Amino acid sequence: MIREEIKNLIRTLPSARTLIASQLEKAIKTLYKKEVEIEIDRSAESAFGDYATNIAMVIKKNPQEIADSIKSDILDKIEVKNGFINFFISKNYLQKKVGEILKKKDNYGNLKIGKGKKIDIEFCSANPTGPLHLGHGRGAFWGDTLSNVFEKAGYKVTKEYFINDYGKQISLLGKSIDARYREILGEKVEMKEDFYKGEYVKDIVNKIIKRDKDKYLKLSEEERIKIFTDIGLKQILSEAKKLLERIGVKYDIWFSEKTLYKKGLIKKAIKELEKKGFTYEKEGALWFISTKFGDDKDRVLVKADGEPTYFASDIAYHIDKVSRKYDLMINGWGADHWGYKPRLMAAAKVFGFDQKLKIIVGQFVRLVEKGKEVKMSKRGGTFISLEELINEVGLDVARFFFLAKSIDTHIDFNLDLAKEQSEKNPVFYIQYAHARICSILRKTPGFKFNISDLKLLTHQSELQLIKQLIRFPEIIEDTVRDYQIQRIPQYALDLATSFHQFYRDCQVISENKNLTQTRLSLISATKIILKNTLNLMGISAPEKM
């Protein structure tokens, strides 16, 4: 009965890890009448097999007893050591997996765990008051890769960008442009401290002057600022869109804050909060009792001047998201939003979507020059734009640089160092493996793989490589669970290493036709996984280097 089930399982091809886990579960249930959650790890080293579990120590039972009750035809042997149960995957299973990869091609690693659930990932969402800088790049690459991984896992992903095109900072942009405009046209203008002073403001002004000369001087200051705000906003936003497209980040939804006002959604959200009785008035302002839901202070929804706060519009925004019926909403925010998280979660609790909302706050990228921090500031005009970075080091290097680091890491970025190291960036090591494979395949045109020969794959380095290949679905699964996308570049490095070692040990093209054929199959499978891994990160897979 069980054997029959296993055969079926192999036919539907779950991962080795899943198979072992379900076997263990059954064994433990039979032995101890216990339901437990099994964790299967990759073994720390080959002497401990391929997979291992600590379950015996967790439930304080005899590991040998558990090991003895497991029978699986994907395993060569099961060993008990230091309380761990170690599993050794059979050659036969590994060889078959190569065939599976070749058959499924780019679909290998597509999981069904998402079950077509709808998920919204909002990320980057830079204020449209200046060009995208390094921190935005980090956020963009993070969100993009996370989206790719979720899609691979069978989720239906919507990528979303929230445009803060309303509020104080926007009118400040208009005022900054106006001041620059008048200054360039010869007026003596005071540059206030909170004005945006970056070069990009001058660029916008120069464009305006080139097109319309001094015609705006005739208008009232108020009219002028209104027009300039609009022009500046459009210009900055279109540049951001262009750049994001260039770096391969495509959004499904660009959501404008202004539309929330136009549609009256903010008022509606505030009314509902009032109706639920979670608001009060104090000093002319309307407050939300967020302390009741875990925040450390109550928060203002409507200021004494009658204007809603950004918080109010963010509540309305999320209610809109909820109305679009996502099963999960992920927000990727910058570190300056740490204090903002509890209040939004408080609102989420009131409206009952706190279980569906996941807020990930990433850490800052600091700019360091000659050992000293340079404050990145749009107002001061000191920052490195994302565009500059891409131009200097290239997209692949930039993506790998950011993706390889946990989003919790504070990055100290030194452009000179980055430039110097970009030539030695590990991304090339991975791409090189891909290029090497392509090079071999170019020498053997017309090659077709034959699954029946796969049993010739017996060399240590061949088996080691396959073991890396079959990790791919596990990597997707783990990353969907914990969002730790640095796992992807790490895996890519491991995979490339296994390939380079295989390349050293096993000549692919040789006198032995069958073996050549078989090894071509193996490297073709490797190429598929390498390319897919690079795809997830948005990094190119060159055929030649």
Added chain:
RNA sequence: GCCCCUGUAGCUCAAUGGAUAGAGCAAUGCCCUUCUAAGGCAAAGAUUGAGGUUCGAUUCCUCAUAGGGGCACCA
């Protein structure tokens, strides 16, 4: 002052509470008459400090310490 994040090799970073803490760069030695040496091999090198929980702690808890961020009727 209060809250959050972080502290790992000379540098930049990994490590669902697991076994001997891994990579890359830098530094040392070796390997191209074989499919791309952007490669491989060898050796060297690290958990901020002090307690605690645990069979087991880089991981969890407490305190100290260093860096970053937040603490607006700004967004």
